[in-house]
Amino acid sequence: MTQLSQDRPINIAIIAMGGQGGGVLSKWILDLAESQGYMAQYTSVPGVAQRTGATIYYIELFPAHLAEQAGKKPVLALTPIPGDVDIVIASEMMEAGRSLVRGFVTDKTTLLASDHRDYAIVEKQEMGDGRRELDNVRRLSEQSAGKFICFNMDDAARSVGAVISSVLFGALAGSNALPFERSAFEQTIEDTKKAVESNLRGFALGFERAQGQLPEAEKAEIANPSGQPSPAVAPLLQRMKQDFPGHAQFLITEGLKKLVDYQDPAYADLYLDRLQKIADLDRELGGEKRSWGLTKAMARYLALAMAYDDTIRVADLKVRASRFDRFRDDVKADEGQIVHVSEYLHPRLEEMCDILPAGLGGYLLGSKAWRAVFDRFLGKGRRITTTRLPGFLLFYMLRSFKGMRRGSLRFKKETTRIEEWLEQVKDAARIDYELGCEVAGLQRLIKGYSGTHERGLGNVAKIMAAYADFKNDADATEKLKKLKAAALKDEEGVALAAALDEVTSTRAAA
Template sequence: MNPAQPIKIAILAMGGEGGGVLADWIVDLGEHCGYIAQTTSVPGVAQRTGATIYYVELFPEARARADGGRPVLALMPLPGDVDVVLASELMETGRAVQRGLVTADRTTLIGSTHRVYSIAEKSAMGDGRVDSAQLERQADRAAKRYIRFDMAEAAERAGSVISAVLFGALAGAGVLPFSRAQFEATVERGGVGVKPSLKAFGAAFDRAQNGDAPPTTDAATAVAAPPQPHHAAVRALVERVQQRFPVGSQALLLEGVRRQIDYQDIAYAATYLDRLAPFYERTTDDGIRLADAVARHLALWMSYEDTARVAALKTRATRFDRVREESRVQPGQVMAIHEYMHPRLQEICETLPGGIGPWLAGSGLPRRLVERLTREGRVVRTSSLGGYLLLRAVASARRWRRSTVRFAQENALIEGWLARIARAATLNPQLAAEIAECQRLVKGYSDTHERGLRNYTLVMDAAERAGPQLAPATLRELRDAALADEHGDRLRAALARHALA
């Protein structure tokens, strides 16, 4: 660092992560060690819950007196002019790099590797997640030194908050002219949560100084033991996978079997394997890759989200545990979960057994009565006994799922999709792989499912008209256009551009 210039530190954190506390600690540390300190914060809503940039500048008071005045300190970080960047989450690290705050000749970058997905990532129609590994590679190239580990996990283990972990990593990095004892005294002066904060500080200090410890076991080469289910029929399915399918695909197939049993029953899982068997008869590498793609997407499609599935997922013990953990509910505290339910008449009819659903959809007074009762939607408190039992009753509708109109419709779509893939595989395996990927268009429930199905139908109709001469890249472009725009405008433009409308 240039002794004639202030020490410049930028902190990028989301609301509730203690970025302000961390900035105050750095200011307090500097002032108690003979530095003039200034901090500013610029709130923003570019990310999840209001990401904020906190900026701190430190200048030696003795040097200021020797120069005969007080330093002029900046209010905002400038690209290429930051000594230390602290990021509370991996996307915040990426934002710092994108803004030019991280430079290879100067900046020490300290960031957590855990992810809190942005609204844009969550709301994307396809897989909108940014590649975490790519973010880390870019940050590593951009910084002079990059210190990274899962700081959220470290804070959880210590019973503290991520700001204490970042403070410890900053001390361990050794880029500031202060000792560990001076850092720790700053935490003690704060007077709140001192013991867990110091525990988190110490763990992060050691991690920053020693780097990532080598794994204690050979996790990279360890092979998971095959499942040994007690149920005879389930065990038979596992043995079928192990005996009749390629070794490299067995983990994927066993997960698909598990998903189908969880969704419906053992016979449904057997149907899943029956549908896949013809694809795995192709022994070439391209054939196995295509079969694996079909296996992955078929597992998702066969466990489509109807009202029974949604109700089952919302009432699972694991979901209550996850909400309790994410909300940090303390022992003795009461947790209440409210679900907003707005089922349309169509979803209700699709859940009813046999011919009851079609009868209700075509009836007069009964149909109008149901539409009136569901027009406004309702809030169900699943953490109460009544709300929980109501959703469990809806979840039990899976017993007659096979007799519903929705099941027949979904299975017809699945069979048509598999037939298209099989036909294309004999002439153009790359095109077959792109057809398999088109399953991504069909997902969710209610309006989301309806829009996705409409786009899927448009894409498949275009592929059917073009035939095996359709370029795989063109089909990929159509699929990406459908995933990029829920209204279908980009898809229609792409269809017109390729004369496939």
């Protein structure tokens, strides 16, 4: 894709969501074009209730000297026409997909896209992983566009304290699609006299990335990819490398990180003890020929099971400095601005008893009198501001129970559940290797805490009750897959109930 000629109109479509500065970017392009001898017009068509609304900004640039030669004013369009767009700028990867579907991208188009995601409501509302696959969007973009420039512009903007619109503007300049010098782009930003320094930083980074250059910080990271592990973690990594297959070591490493952060190195060592039993069985069943699928599945799901969400974990996450930093970054707070964070809590007796010593927690949980007292004084929903000292100290105190977690009621219950699940996985794998992997994947259904966690446990219990009847069937793996998928359809369990009825009736008919 060569630079567009100064002797022809230029059509540009920007597809951005609310809050991403699509209007600012459009205004920059208009000001730039007018300063370079172009007549310019832009319109916008706002979206409706899609991740705050995706808006199409359409810009037409017409060389003023051509209008003067013809002695007429051009008639500029109000909306992009499929097949007649020179430059498409997509602020997010799904928006790049929309531009492809609408026919805006052809072999004469320069497509600039950020490959980060702001998930759609339909993706967020699913109980499982509802994210849409985007590899096909990238592949089709590469095939369809005359020139395709794609990188995470949102992360790039955050890394230099800028907004994504400035990085998009820089990528546009770096693409060489417009017949303007870099200095003209920069002058346009300076002329606005608004957040000039940060916008120029974002512009420079976008320009460099569009031209295939890596910022110095990224070069240094590639040259020195990682430091030495801490003395407490090094023995765990050494054991992993000695005792586990290479195919699974990436997932195991992530599991170790999670569990050391969750509890301590000794708890991560217990993870390796449990996983070792699965790896030994996998080796016995010829797992090497199957790329160690069972070990990899359990490396992932066992770490999730052991890092269950209890009150201690929730409190720990809520008072981490990185969380407050992320909130400030999300709202783009300036230095010195105060950002308050309020947490909504609706505690139940179960969550409080779970973190107490097993004997005491079990006694209080079974006491009607204690439940009545708890519900009267603590059982109401309330908001607690963790950016104020009282609220912060409350969560910090709950976080300090971490050292006593191994003696808690919840730890006792989770240990029993995990050990039973491990035996179920091993028994299923001996029947059929793929069936064992599917039983391992039941952990996907158990997540969160409070009512969400209980619903997940209830769904697994229903599935395992049915599984006990069909586990020896030739199609047991497919049946289990179907039940797991149904359990993730809705919170009410309607789809799962229908799937269980279908499985039961099919077996009865057979």
